[in-house]
Amino acid sequence: MAGPKTIHWDLEPHTRAKHEILRGYLNGWFPVMSRYNNRIFFFDGFAGPGRYKNGEAGSPIIALTTLLDHAHFSRMKCDFLFMFCEHDSKRFTSLEVEVKKLKEARAPWPSNVKVQLVNKEFEASASDIITEMQRLKKQLVPTFAFVDPFGVSGLPITVIKDLLASPRCELFVNYMVDSVNRFAGAGNIDHHLKDLFGTERYKEAAALQGQPRQQFLHNLYEEQLKSVCEFSFVQSFAMINTYGHIGYYLFYGTRDIKGLELMKDSMWKIDPGGDYRFSDRLVGQTVLFIEDGVDARPLQQALRTEFAGKAVPIQQLEDFTITRTPYKKSHLRRFALTPLERENAIQVRRPGRSQFPPGTVVIFPA
Template sequence: MARTGESDTVWELKPHTSAKHDLLTGYLKGWFPILSRWNDRIVFLDGFAGPGVYKNGEPGSPTKALEVLLSHRHLPAMTNKTFVFLFNEAEPDRHESLNAVVQEFIASHQPWPSNIKVQVAGDSFENVAEGILAHLDEQKRNLAPTFAFVDPFGLKGLPMDLLRRLLSFDRCELFVYFDFNTVNRFASAGNIDDRLTELFGTDRFKDAAGLAGPERKKFLHDLYQSQLIEACGFPFVKSFEMVNETGHTGYYLFYGTRHVTGLRVMKDAMWKVDPGGGEKFSDVLAGIPVLFGDEVDTEPLQIDLAQHFKGQTVSIELLEHYVLTETPYAASHLKKLTLKPMQIAGQITCVNQARRNTYPPGTQVVFPG
């Protein structure tokens, strides 16, 4: 059977893939120390790890993830924690390449820390996930805090029900590839409905039949997002759009978590990749000098806050939670970039503020009626 995606063992690193790696490593820099504070064992699962290297020698996601931990400034404080990296690649030639790349990486970083465990598997993601679940059931144990990076080619091997069962434990998180281009082409065709039903965990994708353009795009995006929330039990889900070299949406990356702290870290990573909006990367614009500054436009957020909290006195903590969970903005955009100009303009006041234009914990912000 012909495999999906690239035909060669290794292939060229495209700009959107590099941006995806930046999102991943940007998040892991915050995730490793946060999880290690409260947990003795932490798992990073790369379900479709690929060959581990690109055509011109650029590192793949497995060694990039390892490098984040090995070079982390907090690593000395995490030596009493166990970090498990499970890299899986089903294609035999790519698995062989992956294993060689990982072993070479370990050999070049001696002495290797005894608390960092690395496993390379060569099976389908479904079989690996089912194996993990069977082992947990046999041992009557829960899965350790896990970040599952699930980045396949196409639609196959990504059942919503499997994601639900594997990541049902409280501190498990998901970073998953959603092949919008393929879903959009076949959602109304009727010839791969079984696979799409498996992907979405529902057949409601068929309702896209009467839709077109932006409306159809939003429907399919929102349906997958709602399934991650409702079926998988992730209350916080955030997507990032990848635009291909033709200017069309190729895919989305969806991040799912049960903890607002994780959402905070991922949003920071997304805004670093896309300083203009925190939601999109385009191959078309890759490498082209930006014609505008990276200054974030918070005027829409100022208007939103003024309308939503009109006539209320609210804590800075509540405002941060609202910004994180209900807007595209990051928490870092709230104080200096949003509340400060609003206070200077007389649009808000603070009843317990020790110093004007600063908003420490406990600050109460007054929005006039």
């Protein structure tokens, strides 16, 4: 477990799962964004020492190797900018060593991959970028910000808002709800909580207990990411500790439905049940999930309810599935529309012979 004076710590199961979500998402984000932009930016606000106690890669090494090892990297012609921020001097020194080792192992280092290490707090580093953008009167290039703190301090939502104001910027943040739950209403860290939420509404949690209290604090942060930071789409993923409690949520914020699609795909790989949660308690148990086991009846019912009496283009159904349900886009055709058509519960107008090609219109009875 990491602490304020720890340099290296054990890689816990929930952290490994978090890194798998990150790796899975970046594996899709890098080629998509590099196709349409000359420059993209990966910003790690709490980078750590680069490696864990037993040598496992930390988030900076994961981000770099995901790009370098990508099957299509040689065809990605844009500039990739990486900034890794770590305020602790000893951890920062370790991070420098690990990045140097990677560069030496991958020599000659690609000229379009640029790495900057910053020995500062996240808030200070982000504020420097914001100040420079304002001075130049420019927007930030397409950015994926990975913000993974140990607690609730140093994470003002107004800084996130100003840093990621450009339409093509995205956030992946560790929201330590267990700490928030413990201190909300206690009064001793109110200044940090007000910065975190950008409001004092967290104090309303004092009147709640148990699951309703935690759900309120989850929903409040989601609401603030949408209203303050103006993220059109927000998706959370719960991390459950060995005691069976939710220690933190990973929140992803984006303004692009394609980004949401990629992130949901990555999260489903960690939790194929579609509950968007990972539990340390299940690690080591033999639990097998198969796509054929997806229960899409709730998706079928949601579609029939939402679109009753309407003729709906397939694209609209895809967008609804991605943004309004827990399901992935790939579940729509196979697990929802195909069974509904087989049962004569819908009618389908196709422009060709394939099952549900672009241009398909699905007719739902009233």
